Amino acid sequence: xxKLKFLVLLVVLIGIVSIGLADVSYPYLSQYGPAIVNWGxxxxxxxxxxxxxxxxxxxxxxxxxxxxxxxxxxxxxxxxLFFVNxxxxxxxxxxxxxxxxxxxxxxxxxxxQGVQWSDGVPFTPQDVVFTFNYLKxxxxxxxxxxxxSANDLVSVTASGDTVIFKLSQPxxxxxxxxxxxxxxPEHIWSKISDPAKYTNPNPVxxxxxxxxxxxxxxNTVTYVKNPNYWMTGRPYLDSVVVTSVNSNDTCxxxxxxxxxxxxxxxxxGVEQTxxxxxxxxxxxxxxxxxxNHLILNDAK
Numbered sequence: 001x002x003k004l005k006f007l008v009l010l011v012v013l014i015g016i017v018s019i020g021l022a023d024v025s026y027p028y029l030s031q032y033g034p035a036i037v038n039w040g041x042x043x044x045x046x047x048x049x050x051x052x053x054x055x056x057x058x059x060x061x062x063x064x065x066x067x068x069x070x071x072x073x074x075x076x077x078x079x080x081l082f083f084v085n086x087x088x089x090x091x092x093x094x095x096x097x098x099x100x101x102x103x104x105x106x107x108x109x110x111x112x113q114g115v116q117w118s119d120g121v122p123f124t125p126q127d128v129v130f131t132f133n134y135l136k137x138x139x140x141x142x143x144x145x146x147x148x149s150a151n152d153l154v155s156v157t158a159s160g161d162t163v164i165f166k167l168s169q170p171x172x173x174x175x176x177x178x179x180x181x182x183x184x185p186e187h188i189w190s191k192i193s194d195p196a197k198y199t200n201p202n203p204v205x206x207x208x209x210x211x212x213x214x215x216x217x218x219n220t221v222t223y224v225k226n227p228n229y230w231m232t233g234r235p236y237l238d239s240v241v242v243t244s245v246n247s248n249d250t251c252x253x254x255x256x257x258x259x260x261x262x263x264x265x266x267x268x269g270v271e272q273t274x275x276x277x278x279x280x281x282x283x284x285x286x287x288x289x290x291x292n293h294l295i296l297n298d299a300k
Contacts, residue, residue, distance in 0.1 A: 033091030048239045052260040055244040061199040064182040065141035077205035078182035104170035115230040125158040130186035132156040140196040208235040
């Protein structure tokens, strides 16, 4: 597809907010896996991560199922079972272990204990079961096509602290989509009859941050630290502020002035335009824009 166009400015703080980074090479990984780095005892608590994006006017919607570049980010609020990076490394989130059984037609996921939703209600395996069956009952929000006949998913049930995904035939390629789906609380979403149109103005999640406010004239959304987050000692930050503007040029200028810490945008001639302005602090990361899969047909 030619030269990748999107750049992400990475700062150390992105790891601090416990967002997964691909190919983390630090020798001191945490108990959760490669995406959650153990930064040691020299990390300072506090501060705000300021993100600027060239996505134009934002819509006041925090629906994790229907999110896109024009809606408010929800990845700070909602979590999935695992995080899978580009090399296939798995980091434990709301799931703590998994195994394929029954000739790879059943995926058993052990669910983390002691987690609370941000409103204080305990998180349970039944929330996971509800989320997936909710997608089945409302195909308009199943944007990954998890329940498509092509993916062979038959049922999602719970037994004790284990959630069981049953398939009609082996299809291990569905793993990243199953474990990457944001999990929502049954006690909130079971009352929503049309989730595709629900803006979710008061989101309740298990993630490291809570939604605080959306300043529509400033096109800025603010998230604050979840004091009851299940991951001990995280997040380090007090808040995250995301602002959206109308152009890449506006983003670039703001980054050069160090008015913001991070962005996801295209910068022409990035070495000269951006990095050379402050080589010590101005860093880039080239992400992969899509996944390529080679699936062998061993049935014929």
